[in-house]
Amino acid sequence: MSSLAGETTADGPVVARSCRVADVSYRAFLAARDAPGFHWADPDGLEVSGAGTAAAVTASGEDRFATVRAWADDLFDAVDYDGPEAARPRLLGGFAFFDDHEPGAPWTGFPAAQFVLPECQLASVGDETWLTVARAGEDATAAGVERALADAREAVESLPAMRPSGPRPGVSGTTPTPGRDEWTTGVRDALARIEAGDLRKVVLATALRADLDAPVDPRDLLERLRQRYSQCFRFLVAPTESAAFLGATPERLATLRDGRVETVALAGSVGRGDSPAEDARLAERLRESDKLRHEQGVVVDTIARRLEELGEVAVGDRGVRTLSNIQHLETPISAAVGEETHVLDVVATLHPTPAVNGLPPAAALDTIRETEAFERGWYAAPVGWFDADGDGTFGVGLRSAVASGDSVTLFAGNGIVADSDPDDEWDEVQLKYRPVLDELE
Structure with a gap:
């Protein structure tokens, strides 16, 4: 399947100007x-919000990563910007899990790939907040952008530094897709494929529609996630006024900065205990589980082999990542790559990782398509940002949901391997809904 560029607005050159502003609520x-509106925040302290469209691209098909990169290279071929690095213009967006994704409820407005250069960008690093205004195309001028920046600064400085997130909307009912019986059937089918030797591992996901007592503001929901999951990557992508994809993912897919790639293999999980001693006991069970160590080791080996195509790889020590409601096995992986490497090259090389797909990759994808009874959309797919140098950061769209009015559709999945038990896997998937569900109830 060839890649098709969909909507593209405004080629280069890009003209951008920045100024420092007082701290302001991104919401x-x-x-x-x-x-469209975007928000990205990472545990290292960077927060970026973007709104409006100076330039945008959509793409679909097996070459969508290359299509986005080629368009971005042309867009950034000439950039008139000499402000601080923190405020530099960025393209924000992401990809669907499958390259042939077609937008449809609840994913209306979400193509197979979309990136936007925001008209206005708010970036915070440490105690500094910067406002950037960008324009693209032959009509973009420095004088015009400077006037727009002055207007935007006046508007932004009238906004509050804090904004109450309001009460949780409340959940009136939930509907899983698939139900427990259908899930069990799907897991048993996957186990039969594994026993037959066609498959080593597959990650099967579920969706949970939550009907709410009151409409939800996705920005307020993201803020509540920030308060509980500050150690995660938080993101919001709202291509239209009617829906937003958001989450607090523990999983970095890739960061590229100055020729160095950083990623992580995150797989295998247990819950949290009611005390530090119980936490420690569960973490030790995680470390000692042959099943979970094998599952995580497969992810480590696969990511390392893929990154070897791009540069020299180093694998760190395995540890336990502790979040507020769950613990994971985690292994950091890095690679030194050439200056021509773009973060989208890394993303294309890694997606989908075995942590969200399985092994062998093609057989796992076939199993997912044949088994899952819903559209993954952007769930478990790359979401993030990159700049004119090709540096950037992407997370994996986990612990995530699509919010639209008075309903939210949540997503979660689990890795199925040879000794998986359907009941245990179902219980673990329910645990992964809690980060978002807790902030709705």
């Missing part, structure tokens, strides 16, 4: 501007 910033 107030996004609420004051029309869609």
